[in-house]
Amino acid sequence: MSAQPDxxxxxxxxxxxxxxxxxxxSVSFSIESGQYFVLLGPSGGGKTTLLRLIGGFIRPSRGRVLLHGRDVGDEPPNRRPTSMVFQSYALFPHMSVERNVAYGLKLRKMAAPEIGRRVARMLELVGLAGYEARMPHELSGGQQQRVQLARSLVLESDILLLDEPLASLDAKLRKDMCLELKHIQEKVGITFxxxxxxxxxxxxxxxxxxxxxxxxxxxxGTARxxxxxxxxxxxxxxxxxxNLLHGTVSAIAAEPGGRVKVDLGYAEVAVDATVAEGTDVAAGDAVSLSVRSELVELVAPGGAEDGARQTVPATYLEEVYLGLTTSHLVRLPDGSEVAVRRISEGGDAAPPAPGQEVRIGWKTPSARLHVE
Ligand SMILES: Nc1ncnc2c1ncn2[C@@H]1O[C@H](COP(=O)(O)OP(=O)(O)O)[C@@H](O)[C@H]1O
Ligand SMILES: [Mg+2]
Structure with a gap:
């Protein structure tokens, strides 16, 4: 019998x-034990609210939170198997690193030698062994963030809640800490x-x-x-x-796995029906297609039209050099703009002239169909 994931x-x-x-x-989802789960979305979308409901800091208007299958109902945060890492550093400024990390265990009246062992293990884990006696103001932003993390991890809750834990770090540090957080999570094996x-x-x-x-x-879903x-x-x-292209469904393939035809007003393109899975469309429906800029290309004149690729006419606007990539902007006949993005290669052939009529294209499976 294979073990069911918890x-x-x-x-x-x-x-x-x-x-x-x-x-x-009315939000519903579930998280498997030991996963690194991210709530991603624009500011004001409800992410903090959701996290605080899971942690028990606020109570829901409707619905339930189950932790390891147990309805936690009105249980306060300290009765839940969760622990929260807050957005700001929120370290005690007058306490050393060691005392900051030990704080929660002292509240639980744990014996001093056990506290010492656990704090040392956590400081080691977050890469701060040797910093025990430092005060928070003697630490960099990234180090303070690690203390904060150690302070939550030491409580050995099995679900860690982190609200924008890297938001106050600069871009480079955020990248490093990001990978480090993932490695720490892999080591401790609890749900983040x-x-x-x-x-x-x-x-x-x-x-x-x-x-x-x-x-x-x-x-x-997964990142991919x-x-x-x-x-x-x-x-x-x-x-x-x-890139988003807007149009109307003009035909739906009868056979399963066939294609949906979309009339863009200036061209008709086909979309793989498998791509439209879960989107229930009928002829006449307003739809949009999304195609990632790195999957659109400028089509050489006279390129083969073979159904494996969809092409539409466009007017070349300009080239935008972004370092790693270069974006070629074109305008479609309906006025919308499309970016064609390529890895920058020194000594590229000259781009088309601004105003030149071109064609852009993409492999048929690269386009996604959206009903909204
Ligand atoms: N205590 C509160 N009182 C009133 N409105 C709130 C409170 N907390 C959050 N909101 C509102 O709820 C919405 C979601 O906020 P929040 O969960 O903080 O979003 P996020 O974390 O994704 O930025 C926002 O419109 C916010 O203004
Ligand atoms: Mg928030």
């Missing part, structure tokens, strides 16, 4: 209203739920990502799922650099 967190129809404001509306509005951070760190916006769960196969238009717009 569900660490299940939220079921969770809603939270603040007076007339629906901060969270990490809130961020930063896409790159989410992709670096997450086993699974839930996109939260406007108080709702937009979609959930939400980047390469966004089901919702919101996800396509929020993650990566997607």
């Amino acid at each position: 569900t660490a967190v299940e939220v079921d129809g969770l809603s939270k209203n603040y007076g007339p404001v629906a901060a969270l509306s 739920i990490h809130v961020t509005h930063n896409q790159e951070e989410a992709m670096t760190i997450a086993d699974r990502i839930a996109i939260i916006a406007d108080g709702r769960l937009v979609e959930e 799922d939400v980047y390469e196969r966004p089901r919702r238009r919101f996800t396509a717009e929020f993650i990566g650099d997607n």
